[in-house]
Amino acid sequence: MNYKKRYIYVLSIVSILLIGAFCFHRFKYEKKLVNRKSLDGATVRRNVKINVVETKTYHLDSATSPYTLNYFQLYNHGKRQLLTFLNKEANTIYFYDFCSQKIDSIIHLADLGYRSKRVSGYKIISFDTLLLYCSYPSEMTLHNATGNPILKKSFKKDYSVSPWEITYPVASTRTPIIYCKPEKMFLFGGHFLNEFVNEEIASRVTSFTSLNMDNGLVSHFINYPDFYNKNVWGGGTMRQFFFDYNDSTQHLVVSFMADHAIRIYDLSGKESICKEASSYYFDEIVSMEYDRIYSDLIADNEIYTHYLKNPTYGMILYDKYRKLYYRVAELPLKGPFDRRLFSNRKTEALIILDEKFNKLGELLLPERAYDLNNMVVTEKGLGLKFNDRSDDKLVFHIVTFEGV
Numbered sequence: 001m002n003y004k005k006r007y008i009y010v011l012s013i014v015s016i017l018l019i020g021a022f023c024f025h026r027f028k029y030e031k032k033l034v035n036r037k038s039l040d041g042a043t044v045r046r047n048v049k050i051n052v053v054e055t056k057t058y059h060l061d062s063a064t065s066p067y068t069l070n071y072f073q074l075y076n077h078g079k080r081q082l083l084t085f086l087n088k089e090a091n092t093i094y095f096y097d098f099c100s101q102k103i104d105s106i107i108h109l110a111d112l113g114y115r116s117k118r119v120s121g122y123k124i125i126s127f128d129t130l131l132l133y134c135s136y137p138s139e140m141t142l143h144n145a146t147g148n149p150i151l152k153k154s155f156k157k158d159y160s161v162s163p164w165e166i167t168y169p170v171a172s173t174r175t176p177i178i179y180c181k182p183e184k185m186f187l188f189g190g191h192f193l194n195e196f197v198n199e200e201i202a203s204r205v206t207s208f209t210s211l212n213m214d215n216g217l218v219s220h221f222i223n224y225p226d227f228y229n230k231n232v233w234g235g236g237t238m239r240q241f242f243f244d245y246n247d248s249t250q251h252l253v254v255s256f257m258a259d260h261a262i263r264i265y266d267l268s269g270k271e272s273i274c275k276e277a278s279s280y281y282f283d284e285i286v287s288m289e290y291d292r293i294y295s296d297l298i299a300d301n302e303i304y305t306h307y308l309k310n311p312t313y314g315m316i317l318y319d320k321y322r323k324l325y326y327r328v329a330e331l332p333l334k335g336p337f338d339r340r341l342f343s344n345r346k347t348e349a350l351i352i353l354d355e356k357f358n359k360l361g362e363l364l365l366p367e368r369a370y371d372l373n374n375m376v377v378t379e380k381g382l383g384l385k386f387n388d389r390s391d392d393k394l395v396f397h398i399v400t401f402e403g404v
Contacts, residue, residue: 037260037278047403048352048361053381054398058083058101063090066385066394072173074098074376074383075124083376085394088118098378112147121171123179123186131186133177138168140186140211153211155188155218169209173374174242174315180250183267184213187252189243202229207241208252208269221269222252225259231287233258234303238310244318244325255316255327258285262316262327262357275357279329281349281364282311308333308344319377324404325353326382328372329362348372352404360404370397 060066064087071086081098091114095104107130109119114132123131128145142151155168169188171177178187188209206220224239233239241256251272252265260278265271288306314328330346337344347367352360365372368387376383381400388395 037276037283048363049402050363050365051400051402052397053400055386056083056098056101056383056396056398058096058103058394058396060392060394062392063087063092064094065391066388067391069394070172070374071121071176072374072376073122073124073176074378077127081378084124086119086122088120091115091118093119093122112143113149121169121177123177125179131177131179133169133171133188135168135170140188151213151216153216153218155209173376176244178245178252180245180267182250185267186211186213187245187267189241199229207254210267222254222265222271225256225261225263228256228258234288234306237303237307238312242313242315242328244316246318247320253316253318253325255313257312257314258287259313260285262325262353264357273357277325277327277351277353277357277359279311279313279331279349279351280362281329281331285310285312305337308337308346309335312346314348315373315375317375317377317382319382321377321379323355324360325355325357326375327351327353352401361401363401 068089069085069087073084075082075084075095082104083096083098084093086093091109093107093109095106096102097104109132112132114134117134117136119132120135121133123133125131125142130143131140132143133140138155140153140155141149144150169177169190171188175189179185180187188211189207190209203223203226205224206222207224208220208222210219210221211217212219228239238257241254243252243254245252250267252267254263254265255277256263260276261274262277263271264273264275288303309332311332312330314330316325316327318325327350329349329351331349333344333346345368348365348370350363350365350372352362354360371385371387374385376396378398381398383396383398386395386397
């Protein structure tokens with residue numbers, strides 16, 4: 001009798017596991033989305049050549065490494081142009097003369113009261129007005145020339161109004177803090193680090209925050225494209241987006257990682273143009289094969305492996321001197337991957353568009369040669385952060401392109 005009970009018990013357990021596996025397999029795969037580009041989206045691949053017209057080398061102090069810098073801003077001060085960057089580890093902002101490549105000055109953020117909280121981004125409005133943004137807590141402070149705060153604003157979520165739909169701003173070179181001077185408005189972009197409970201909530205999630213300087217009003221606007229809302233994209237990994245601002249047209253130009261198109265918005269958040277700007281080198285981007293109910297169970301390694309195996313889009317940058325847009329495309333890795341998963345790097349291409357977002361050409365860049373997360377626009381050409389493999393200097397190649 002005992003053997004019979006044991007047999008029935010074991011059989012029941014096996015049956016439950018098999019049914020569960022079947023259901024999970026079905027649940028897992030029926031939600032897959034393949035985002036394909038349009039038929040005419042990437043037919044142009046002109047013979048684009050890159051020319052290095054100048055190399056800029058900035059010698060760093062012992063507290064700074066080029067590999068830890070992820071927030072740059074070129075600032076024009078009179079006739080001088082300054083290359084500025086944030087060192088989060090040392091809690092400092094460095095100013096270098098862009099032409100002479102010599103250090104000009106250093107702001108020690110601890111002297112402005114930032115000791116326990118770290119600055120994650122900044123915006124130089126003028127030489128006597130500096131905005132500093134801290135991710136934790138999510139707040140910005142405007143400082144005058146003496147370092148005193150003249151305006152402080154918190155972006156803390158109001159859970160009684162919008163429990164899930166508002167994102168905290170994220171500051172980096174590819175998601176910069178933007179100041180719209182005529183409107184006296186700051187713009188911040190940000191993304192969630194997880195998936196959402198259901199499609200309805202996902203469709204309401206905003207990606208931008210604006211702050212009106214005149215009345216202190218904070219607004220949240222611009223939703224993700226519809227295809228994002230139905231599927232799992234690995235939490236924040238492939239929900240990232242990148243943007244730049246065109247002062248002359250007063251438009252935000254946004255590049256979502258899984259979107260073959262670029263989307264152009266006015267300052268109210270209204271989408272005015274959705275234009276295909278896809279890469280020649282790949283055809284489709286695939287979502288993760290999980291339903292939302294399982295999204296919290298996905299391991300970080302599985303998410304990052306999915307990102308490496310899939311093509312994605314990266315930083316977008318407007319070149320006001322040549323009236324061009326540059327969009328980064330990241331090609332998929334076939335593996336095998338380095339066991340230190342996060343040390344793997346994708347091969348990158350640079351898509352070049354004219355001011356009306358027509359594709360002029362695309363250039364495949366040498367593997368690991370440049371850090372395309374940190375590009376700057378200069379009068380002589382596009383500044384690409386060169387991977388010099390040195391820990392004591394920051395190197396930029398100023399490049400132009402033939403064939404566009």
